[in-house]
Amino acid sequence: EADIYQTPRYLVIGTGKKITLECSQTMGHDKMYWYQQDPGMELHLIHYSYGVNSTEKGDLSSESTVSRIRTEHFPLTLESARPSHTSQYLCASSGTGNSPLHFGNGTRLTVT
Amino acid sequence: DAKTTQPPSMDCAEGRAANLPCNHSTISGNEYVYWYRQIHSQGPQYIIHGLKNNETNEMASLIITEDRKSSTLILPHATLRDTAVYYCIVRVANSGGSNYKLTFGKGTLLTVNP
Numbered sequence: 001e002a003d004i005y006q007t008p009r010y011l012v013i014g015t016g017k018k019i020t021l022e023c024s025q026t027m028g029h030d031k032m033y034w035y036q037q038d039p040g041m042e043l044h045l046i047h048y049s050y051g052v053n054s055t056e057k058g059d060l061s062s063e064s065t066v067s068r069i070r071t072e073h074f075p076l077t078l079e080s081a082r083p084s085h086t087s088q089y090l091c092a093s094s095g096t097g098n099s100p101l102h103f104g105n106g107t108r109l110t111v112t
Numbered sequence: 113d114a115k116t117t118q119p120p121s122m123d124c125a126e127g128r129a130a131n132l133p134c135n136h137s138t139i140s141g142n143e144y145v146y147w148y149r150q151i152h153s154q155g156p157q158y159i160i161h162g163l164k165n166n167e168t169n170e171m172a173s174l175i176i177t178e179d180r181k182s183s184t185l186i187l188p189h190a191t192l193r194d195t196a197v198y199y200c201i202v203r204v205a206n207s208g209g210s211n212y213k214l215t216f217g218k219g220t221l222l223t224v225n226p
Contacts, residue, residue, distance in 0.1 A: 033213060043156070043216040059215065090155050098144050098163075101214055103155030 003027065006091050006104035013081055014112055021076045021107045023091030032074040033101065034058070034066060035090040043090065049074060081111045116200045121221045124194075130187040132220055134200030137181040144203055145176060146214065147185045149196040156199065156216075159185065190224045197221050 004025040013019055025032065034047040035058075045058030049068040063085070064078050074093075078085055088108045092101040117135040124130040136145065146161040160167055160174045162183075167174045173186040187194055199219040 035216075042218055045213055045215070048213055058213070088153075092155070098161065100146060100158040100161060101148075101156075102158060105155050106153075108153070 004091060004093055004102055004104040006089075006107050008107060009105065010108050010110075012110045012112065015080075015082055017081050019078050019081055019109070021089055021091075021109070023074045023076070023104060024072050025074075025093040025102075026072065027093065027095065027102075028071060029093035029095050029099075029102075030071065031094045032068065033092040033094075034064075034074070034076050035092065036060060036062065037088045037090060037106075039088075047076065081109075083111045085109060086111050116202060116217055118198075118200055118217065118220045120218065121223070123223050123225060124187075124190045126192060126224055126226050127189055130190040130194065130222055130224070132185040132187075132198050132200075132222060133182065134185070135182045136200070136202050139180050139202050145174065145180075145183050146201045146203060147172070147174065148199045148201065148216075149194075150199070150219070151193075151196045159198075190222075192224050192226065195222060195224045 007022045030051045032049045035043040036046050037043045044060035046060050046062040047058050047066040049055045055066050064076050066076050088106045090103055090106045092103045094101045144161050144163050147159040148156040150156045159171050160169055162174045176183045197219040199216050201214050
């Protein structure tokens with residue numbers, strides 16, 4: 001069973017603030033992903049990484065940025081939060097071949 | 113990734129089998145079928161996946177038709193805790209590039225009734 005952790009679980013923050021959403025996994029997975037999901041809506045891939053120093057944009061354009069300096073850590077940063085960034089952000093990781101994705105429980109972000 | 117089609121919602125009585133269909137008529141020979149579910153406000157949970165043979169694990173069974181154009185996820189004895197959105201996804205495995213990512217659709221909302 002993959003262990004993947006996201007913090008914080010909930011975050012309420014004012015417009016213009018810089019925020020970083022944390023995601024860590026303990027399984028040594030090379031591949032990590034960030035999805036964004038509005039309530040009752042589909043998940044959309046916004047960033048992914050195939051390993052250290054590798055990051056790619058996903059299917060949905062996002063003003064957030066990511067970094068992958070360590071295998072186990074894949075943080076997402078918003079330089080200046082806006083109300084339009086209010087959403088749930090889900091992090092996932094996967095191993096090699098046909099290994100399934102394992103998701104964290106998400107960070108629910110509210111920008112006021 | 114091949115497109116999948118699922119009914120938007122289904123109901124099932126508690127204790128009965130829940131059979132969730134998925135159509136993937138454009139699936140390629142090297143694409144796997146994956147099933148996930150998402151319980152309200154939680155991250156998606158992996159259930160099962162397969163290529164062409166039927167698969168079974170402690171959570172569910174996956175039946176893939178011989179032509180691989182459709183599949184059915186079976187929860188043998190549904191409980192109230194199985195109420196969730198179920199996603200059927202096809203994805204190429206064992207290849208590089210962007211093919212490791214999963215594209216989620218709208219899924220099927222399964223409601224298990226007492």
